[in-house]
Amino acid sequence: MIDKKVQKYSDELKKLGIGHEIVEHPELKTPPEVMGYLGLPLSLSVPTLVMKADNGFIAFVRRGDTHIDMRKLRAVLGVKKLRMANEEEFTRLTGVPLGAATVYSPGLPTFIDKKVFDEKYLYGGTGSFVFTFKYKTEDLKRIDGVRIVDVTDVLPQEKESSGRRVFSGIQPSGNLHVGNYVGAIKHWVVGQEEGLNIFCIVDLHAITVPQDPTQLHEKSLELAAILLAAGIDPEKSILFIQSYNPDHANLGWILNCYLSIGQMNRMTQYKDKSKKQQFVSVGLFDYPALMAADILLYNTTEVPIGEDQKQHVELTRDVAERFNKQHGYTFVLPEPVIPKVGGRVMDLKKPMQKMSKSDEDQSGVIGLLDTPDEIREKVDSAVTDSGKQIVYDEENKPGISNLIAIYSQLNEVSVSEVERRFKDSSYVNFKKAVAEEVIESITPLQKRYRELRGSGELTKVLKRGAERAREISGPKLREVYEKIGFVV
Structure with missing residues (x-):
């Protein structure tokens, strides 16, 4: 009727x-x-x-x-x-x-x-x-x-028909480096041609550790400009700053109520990061709940991550399943996507440790805005082993394996092809080749970055991206509110 x-x-x-x-x-x-x-x-x-x-x-x-x-x-x-x-x-x-x-x-x-x-x-x-x-x-x-x-x-037809929706978040802190580019950004740019891609500058996550307000503001804009300069297209994808959309924090709080203390205690990244802080905030302990909200708000199907973030996507799936079981189907269960090579680029000086933009010692970190001379100096001083063979062996030759992975990803050739090209080269010559490959790869990015920072285009792109993000996240949050009994 x-x-x-x-x-x-x-x-x-x-x-x-x-x-x-x-x-x-x-x-x-x-x-x-x-x-x-x-x-x-x-x-x-x-x-x-x-x-x-x-x-x-x-x-x-x-x-x-x-x-x-x-x-x-x-x-x-x-x-x-x-x-x-x-x-x-x-x-x-x-x-x-x-x-x-x-x-x-x-x-x-x-x-x-x-x-x-x-x-x-x-x-x-x-x-x-x-x-x-x-x-x-x-x-x-x-x-x-x-x-x-x-x-x-x-939106391109294939984006609607494929059902693929990808959420990628990156913090506006420290210096964005070649590891971020090889392990994430480069893949994001290529992946824009399939499905809807959402790129979020997660400033709410950044403040889980102390931040200088002026630096946070500058790094947020710097990060946005680098992403655009690297090839993120705001006409194909959504790029915005997390704090522009309050739906993230609102859903994050709700998901807190569907996660246990035991689950949060098992998060290994919290244990690693808290050791480096004199003051450990509740936000640092709790940020996996906000990360889950980031992902679930947009019916995300894929989350491109490094291996060290896989645990957080698993937690996201767990809380989504718990909510769906209690309130009926609401959230899509996302899948982590980890590149086989380049997913975890290591520090040039400490090849057993992931390259980090927040490391106090940046001598082993190649920044995307580093000068050619700085890049050559850092690669030249990269730690290697006492051998002579340029072969990929993470366990016994972590330093050389890291350089091979970087060259392989930037030059878009296989690891075996890198080994073949440099089988008769010395470590010195191989390092020179890696440094020049890095410089050649990021020089166009740096040029476009300077153009963006000198114009008013950047702020307009971010505001428009936030508007598009809210068109998706708003209905999802309202659905959650209704199911848990909020008055809407």
Whole structure:
């Protein structure tokens, strides 16, 4: 039986001459859930958003496979400030729960993105979570006073069809180094062509140990510029600063209540990091819960990490399974992805220890912003063994194995090929080759980095990224709130 409210909206649509059908389904609260149930692509969904501008509220209708370019929309509206309506505002203005609004919102100026009209039929809200309207798209132009605008970007088709969603986080502290580039960033750049990739500068994690505020601010911007300079494309992926999105901290607190002290005590990274601190904060002990929130907010399927972070992804899966078991399916269980070689680049001076941007002694760390002379000096002084053979043997020749891994990843050749090329070379000549390979690889990055820091582009990219991130994380957090009994 059709809900009275749904029938009311259906009657209003008929009066406007908007052709539509009513589709019934189980309770589903997000476009991906509805379209997944119907077996249709997200591009055929048409969610209605409510937004607050300088001069009042508007309704904005877009296709589900697009994201809003907020700069363009602000320009169209002629406003300086624009944000998503909160839960209370949305419900007050539409009369329906968040996520259930129809394309027709009486009393609100309505804007429809032109890409909506690329499809003959689209599926949207009815005011109920158990019914969906199938709209005849062309008829939407009959909505009173509707304005058609061009302010969205379409995610590549393969991103929507693959279902692959990757979350990567990195702290804005210390000096980003070649280990980060080889073990993570380089893979992130290549992986942008498949699935939706989310890159988060995790400043909330950074403050689990003492930080200088000025340095934290500078390092956050430095990190963002390096990521963009390395090839992270804000048109393909989402790049933002963690503290821009409060959903992370809110879900992190909730997950605290689904994790045990015993689980947290078993986190080996906490034990290692706490030994280096005079003051050990609760945040340092607890940050795996926040890391789990980072991942779970975005229905992440993959988390690219080093081997030392695998335990944290396992904890994320554990807490997700516990929550799902108690409250019904909510969180996707992510998989850790660890590169076979280069996943853990070691310190040049201490080859049994991971290269670290927070190490007080940076003589064994190749910074991505180091000068050519600094790079040559560091590689030349890298610790090796007393032998002469350039072969990959982590147990007996950790220093040379580390240099082979770095060269292999930067030159994009196999370890065996590196061994073949340098089988007759001395350690001195091999080190020179490694140093020049590093310099050649990061020189274009450094040039682009300087360009970004000298312009206003960086801040705009980060703000836009945060807006896109909240479009995904907001509905997930609301779903969690409802399931645990919060008043929303």
